[in-house]
Structure formats: C-alpha cells, structure tokens
Amino acid sequence: MKQVWWLWNRFVRPGWKKWEWPVVGALALVAFSLGTWGFARKSIENDQPLYWLDILFQSVQLFVLQLSLQSPMPWQLNVARWLAPLVAGYTAVQAVSELLAEEFLGLRLRLWGRGHVVICGLGRKGMILARGFLQCGRRVVVIEQDAENDRVRQCRELGIPVLLGDAAQVRLLARAGADRAECLFAFCGDDGVNADIAVRARSALAGRDGPPLTCVLHLVNPQLHALLQDRELAGGEVGSLQLEFVNTCDLGARVLLEEFPLATGGPAGPPRIVIVGLGGLGESLLVHAARQWKASAAGETALDVVLVDRSAREVSERLLAQYPGLDRVCSLTVLDMDVNSAAFHRAEFLDGLAPDAPPPCVFVCVDDDSLGLSTALALVRRKRQPAPTVVVRMAQETGLAALLGEDALNSGRVHNLHAFGLLDRTCRPDQMLRGVREVLARAIHEQYLRQQREAGVTREQNSSFVPWEDLSEHFRESNRQQADDIAAKLRAVGCAAVPNYNWDEPLFAFTPDEVERLARMEHERWMAAKEKAGWRPGPTKSETLKTHTCLVPYDDLSEDEREKDRSAVRQIPALLQRIGFGVHRLR
Known part of the structure; x- marks a missing residue:
C-alpha cells in the first residue's frame, strides 16, 4: 500500500492536480455535446421533433439525474447519461471537500495512525525536506503560519497536508498528530521559535507510548548549535522527546569533507586547502578540516590552509581565540582580499x-x-600545475548549479569544477537525522574498520567489514546503541562529554580501575542487546543460528576478549575528540 501511495504522489498526483479542472471541463463538454446529439437523434427517430432549447434543457438535466430515459436510445445518449452524472458527482465531492477541508484533513491525519513526519516551517529547507520524505514513501504533514506562502500550494499539489497557524501552539501540534509521529522538525527561520516549538511539543505528547519522538531543531546560530550539542550527546531525551540539533553550515562542512576528503600528504608535505569566503560554511569547514586532520595519522604535521575573505584576519583571530591550538594544527595563511580584486584573480x-x-x-x-x-571559474581558468580542484557552494542544485552538472564538466571546457548544493545535500532525510548520536556511531564504526584492517581481516571473513553506507541496519543500530551508552559510562565514573575548544589540551585517559569498570559495563550492555535480539551462547559464532561464544559473564571471558572491551573504553576520549568533544572530570 505504501508503494502505491508513493507512486501516486510521485508520478500521478502532480500531473493530475495541474490538469484536473481542464480535464473535468472537457469531459463535461463531451457529455453535454453527446447528450444534445443523442436527444436530437432520438426525437427524429421517434418522429417527435423538439425545439433546440428543449434539447439543450434535457442535456443539462442529465447532470442532475432528473430525466427518465427509455430504451432503445442512441449510443451518444447512452454514453452521456453515464458520463454527465459522474462529472457532476466528482465536482460536487471536490466542492464539499474544499468547504470541509479542515475536517477532512483532521480525519485523514487520525486515520494515518503512527510513524508520519511533522515539519514546522515551510521555507526552502522545510520544502526540500518535505519533498525528500515524500520521495522516500513517508507520510508528511506540514505546519506553516503564512497562508500566502506559495509553497503551501506546492505541498497541497503534491498531496502533503498543510495546517495553517502557529506551530508553537499545542492545539495545532496535536492536530498534526505529534503524539503519533516518528519525527518532528522545527525549521522556522528563528532559533527562539524553533526552541519554543520543542517546548510546546512536550505538552502535545501527553499519553504517548512507545519510543520517544525525535525532535530535530534547526539552529541558525552556530555558537548556540555547538553549545547545545553536548546536551544531545549527554542524552537529549526529555520525557517523550528526543532532542537533536542541526545547523546546515555545520552539516554541510561534514558532507563536503566526506565527498572531497583531505589528501593524506606525503614526502612533498601536507595538502593545501583554500577556503574562499568565511561565512558560516567557511568557518565550519575550517574547524572540521582541522579536527579531521588532527585525528588522522598525518596530524603531526600542520595542514596547509589559506583563508581568503575581505575580513579574513578578523575572522581568523576570532577562531584562534575560540579554538586554542588551531594555529598548531593548521599552518594558516590569512589574506584580506576581495574576490573581485586583481590580486585574487592572479591566484x-x-x-x-x-x-x-x-x-x-x-x-x-x-x-x-x-x-x-x-569566483570559481576565475580560479579554474588559471593554468596551473598541479591543477586545483575547485568546489563551489550553491544554495541548491538548480539554476546556476545545474549548469555545472557532470556532463558539462566533462565536456572539455571546464575541468575540476564541482557544484555543491548546500540545501539539497543537507536537507535530506538521511542527513537531517544525522545528529551527534549518528556521527558518533559512524566514528565508532570507522575505528572498528581501522582495527580490522590492521588485523588483516577481509570482507569474506567479516560481513561487517564494510563502509557505513553498506552496513546492514542491524550493525548500524548496534553502533548507535554503543554511542548512546557512552554518556552513561562517563556518568558512572564522574565524567561528562563537553565541547572541546582547546586543542592544546592533552587527550583524556581513564584510570586502570575505571577502564576495568567501564569494560564490564560495555560487555553487559553488549550481552543485553544480543539477548534481546534472540542470540544465545554457543560453541561458535554463527549469524545464521544466532549463537556467540562471548555471551557469558565478563569474568568468564578470555583475557583477549576482555582486552577488546577495555580497548573500546580507552578509545572513548579519541572518538569524542573526532567529533569535537572532550571528556571532563566532574569530581
């Protein structure tokens, strides 16, 4: 049924909504014409001539079922007597549905049951996200305050219900079915409004059973986003609400570095990256690149970074004050330069x-x-060796960005130029649900891959020895559960995860007693998750039979197996450092 709904919304409904009334009007005209033709023929065949006004009047009566027709009758009249009431009935139903739209919408949402998505705010981000969920076959309801917003019409044409009003009203959130939803996105243009929506959503969840509602708040202010992320890592669950915080520039920087990873360097020295424009994305890109480089094997040498902006020195000084040690991770060249200047074009x-x-x-x-x-074209056209790779940020992958498609780039006129549609790449369901928990789970899996690679393990020997994108949902969830438990482990030894701004600070290390205690906790957590999934002790590890040799108490494990748990605990500070957090001892 979900597949049929997806096909209808994806391919049929948009076209039907565009041509609905022209088609209905054409069918009404056909029914009327056939009726007129049929009545004229019938009058001639029965030798009972009718005036043309009588024929027209009887043709109109076909639409309201006020005629009693006797057989035999011409085929034209036979078709018209069925087509006319069908057209009239469809029009009446549509008219009533418009008049009772609010009541029908409430009934429709109640019939949805559970698992839909609520999006508050229909700006560009909200619209892209709504389309993304719809294309994934998910049910979406939108709350928008501005009735004149043209995207309201676009959503309704796509079959997405839109509730008009203030999303911070508990009554409206309840009408949207927030208590039965799987996710709620607060994507209004104001951080305070988004926070207010989250607060009011708690009241709308009274009586909710099952897992907590994932509430994703978009924060425009990058400093506020960084400040609130530690709460998310510490367990953002508030009653029936699981809070997650997202900033498109921060997320965009992560995605950029995944698609265009830093080179590893070599005998010739570290790679050079140039960041032109130090707005929200440029700042986030610098911080994430430096953090990634520091955590890499090549991090002992400084990353070569060039910053270009009209206020580059002012921004760099602020970032150096905010992140002590940044200038030791990166060798910064700061250029106060306008992109339209001759100096910039000399590159x-x-x-x-x-x-x-x-x-x-x-x-x-x-x-x-x-x-x-x-700006990007000016750099690409400069003939230099080695030729730079140039990535240009675009708002969306339409308009100018569409001109930079791979076909155009490979045509021979422009080389090494790539468009990055910030909103299209970040406002996607899979990316927007990538909170700190998901990022940490990915980091745990990446660490696991490095260990397996160093041990000489192959994919044939281990089905989980694959990139995150190819990992089964079972193993992804296992990594998420391990990430979720990190906050509990830290609390058990009087510590907490906090944003790490001082990169000169040495990496935190647990005491031997703490390592042993937390290793025992990790094994007990792992055992509980396996047993809940139906696994049991066995002489061999078998994914088919769901048996595992390590499903025994911690004290009964071999020393090698206990050391694996200890190693996982010792790596917690490094894992947190990779995503911008440090371990702070509370007592």
Missing part, C-alpha cells in the same frame, strides 16, 4: 607547491550563487 596563493605535492583543493563558500560561480 598567487595557489603557487609555491612542490612538483609532486597533491593538487590543492579550493572551497568557494561565498553566499551569493552568481558571485561564487564567477
């Missing part, structure tokens, strides 16, 4: 690399799409 900041050095990567993070594209 001398791309010079000075060794012949065997990796090509520089330039991230153009200017907020204006047209200016960003012209």
Whole structure:
C-alpha cells in the first residue's frame, strides 16, 4: 500500500492536480455535446421533433439525474447519461471537500495512525525536506503560519497536508498528530521559535507510548548549535522527546569533507586547502578540516590552509581565540582580499607547491550563487600545475548549479569544477537525522574498520567489514546503541562529554580501575542487546543460528576478549575528540 501511495504522489498526483479542472471541463463538454446529439437523434427517430432549447434543457438535466430515459436510445445518449452524472458527482465531492477541508484533513491525519513526519516551517529547507520524505514513501504533514506562502500550494499539489497557524501552539501540534509521529522538525527561520516549538511539543505528547519522538531543531546560530550539542550527546531525551540539533553550515562542512576528503600528504608535505569566503560554511569547514586532520595519522604535521575573505584576519583571530591550538594544527595563511580584486584573480596563493605535492583543493563558500560561480571559474581558468580542484557552494542544485552538472564538466571546457548544493545535500532525510548520536556511531564504526584492517581481516571473513553506507541496519543500530551508552559510562565514573575548544589540551585517559569498570559495563550492555535480539551462547559464532561464544559473564571471558572491551573504553576520549568533544572530570 505504501508503494502505491508513493507512486501516486510521485508520478500521478502532480500531473493530475495541474490538469484536473481542464480535464473535468472537457469531459463535461463531451457529455453535454453527446447528450444534445443523442436527444436530437432520438426525437427524429421517434418522429417527435423538439425545439433546440428543449434539447439543450434535457442535456443539462442529465447532470442532475432528473430525466427518465427509455430504451432503445442512441449510443451518444447512452454514453452521456453515464458520463454527465459522474462529472457532476466528482465536482460536487471536490466542492464539499474544499468547504470541509479542515475536517477532512483532521480525519485523514487520525486515520494515518503512527510513524508520519511533522515539519514546522515551510521555507526552502522545510520544502526540500518535505519533498525528500515524500520521495522516500513517508507520510508528511506540514505546519506553516503564512497562508500566502506559495509553497503551501506546492505541498497541497503534491498531496502533503498543510495546517495553517502557529506551530508553537499545542492545539495545532496535536492536530498534526505529534503524539503519533516518528519525527518532528522545527525549521522556522528563528532559533527562539524553533526552541519554543520543542517546548510546546512536550505538552502535545501527553499519553504517548512507545519510543520517544525525535525532535530535530534547526539552529541558525552556530555558537548556540555547538553549545547545545553536548546536551544531545549527554542524552537529549526529555520525557517523550528526543532532542537533536542541526545547523546546515555545520552539516554541510561534514558532507563536503566526506565527498572531497583531505589528501593524506606525503614526502612533498601536507595538502593545501583554500577556503574562499568565511561565512558560516567557511568557518565550519575550517574547524572540521582541522579536527579531521588532527585525528588522522598525518596530524603531526600542520595542514596547509589559506583563508581568503575581505575580513579574513578578523575572522581568523576570532577562531584562534575560540579554538586554542588551531594555529598548531593548521599552518594558516590569512589574506584580506576581495574576490573581485586583481590580486585574487592572479591566484598567487595557489603557487609555491612542490612538483609532486597533491593538487590543492579550493572551497568557494561565498553566499551569493552568481558571485561564487564567477569566483570559481576565475580560479579554474588559471593554468596551473598541479591543477586545483575547485568546489563551489550553491544554495541548491538548480539554476546556476545545474549548469555545472557532470556532463558539462566533462565536456572539455571546464575541468575540476564541482557544484555543491548546500540545501539539497543537507536537507535530506538521511542527513537531517544525522545528529551527534549518528556521527558518533559512524566514528565508532570507522575505528572498528581501522582495527580490522590492521588485523588483516577481509570482507569474506567479516560481513561487517564494510563502509557505513553498506552496513546492514542491524550493525548500524548496534553502533548507535554503543554511542548512546557512552554518556552513561562517563556518568558512572564522574565524567561528562563537553565541547572541546582547546586543542592544546592533552587527550583524556581513564584510570586502570575505571577502564576495568567501564569494560564490564560495555560487555553487559553488549550481552543485553544480543539477548534481546534472540542470540544465545554457543560453541561458535554463527549469524545464521544466532549463537556467540562471548555471551557469558565478563569474568568468564578470555583475557583477549576482555582486552577488546577495555580497548573500546580507552578509545572513548579519541572518538569524542573526532567529533569535537572532550571528556571532563566532574569530581
């Protein structure tokens, strides 16, 4: 049934909504014409001539079923007597549904049951997210305050119910079925309004049973986003609400570095990255690149970073004050330069690399799409070796960004130029549900892959030895559960995870007694999760039979197996450091 609903909304409904009334009008005209033709023929065949006004009147009566027709009758009249009431009935139903739209919408939402998505705020982000969930076959309801917003019409044409009003009203959240929803997204343009929605959502969840509602708050302010992320990591569950916080620039920087990872460097030195434009995305990109480089094997040498902006020095000084040690992780070249200046077009900041050095990567993070594209093209057209890879930030992958599709880039006129649609890449269901918990789960799996690689394990020997994207949902959830338990482990030894701004601070280390205590907790957590999934002790590990040799008390494990649990505990500070957190001892 979900597949049929998805096909209807994806392919049929948009076209039908566009042509609905022209088609209905055409069918009404056909019914009327056939009726007129049929009555004229019938009068001639029965030798009972009718005036043309009588024929027209009888044709109109076909639509209201006020005629008693006797057989035989011409085929035209036979078709018209069925088609006319069908057209009239469809029109009447549509008219009544418009008049009773609010009541029908409430009934429709109640019939949905559980598991739908509520999106508050129908700006560009909210609209892209609503389309994304719809394309995934998910049911979506939107709350929007501005009745004149053109996206309200677009949503309704797609079959997405829209409730008009203030999303911070408990009554409206209840009408949207927040108590039965799986996710709620607060995507209004104001951080205070989004926070208010989350607060009021708690009241709308009275009596909710089952798992907590995942409430994702979009925060425009990057400092507020960083401040609240530690609450999410510590367990953002408040009653029946699981709070997650997202910032499109922060998330966009993560996605950018996944799609265009830092080169590893080599004998010729570290790679060079150039960040043009130090707005929200440019700042986040610098911080994430530095953090990623510090955690890598090559992190002992400084990453070569060039910052270009009209206020580059002012921004860099603020970031250096905010992140002590940043200038030791990165070798910063700061250029107060306008992208329209002759100095920028000479692009001398791309010079000075060794012949065997990796090509520089330039991230153009200017907020204006047209200016960003012209800036990127100016850099690409400079003939340099090695040729830089240039990535230009666009708001969406439409308009100017569509001109930079892979076909155009491979045509020979433009090389090494890539468009990154910030909103299209970040406002997707899979990305927006990627809170700190998901990021930490990914980091845990990446650490596991490194260990398995060092041990010489192959994919044939271990089905979970695959990238996160190819990992089964069972193993993904296992990593998420391990991430969820980190806050509990830290509390057990009087510690907490907090945002790490001081990169000069040495990596936290647990005492031997703490390691042993937390290793025991980790094994007990793992055992409970396995037993809940139906696993049992056995002489061999078998995913088919769901048996495992380690489903025994911690004290009965071999020393090698206990050391695996201890190793997982010792790695917690490093895992947290990779996502920008540190361990702080509370007592």
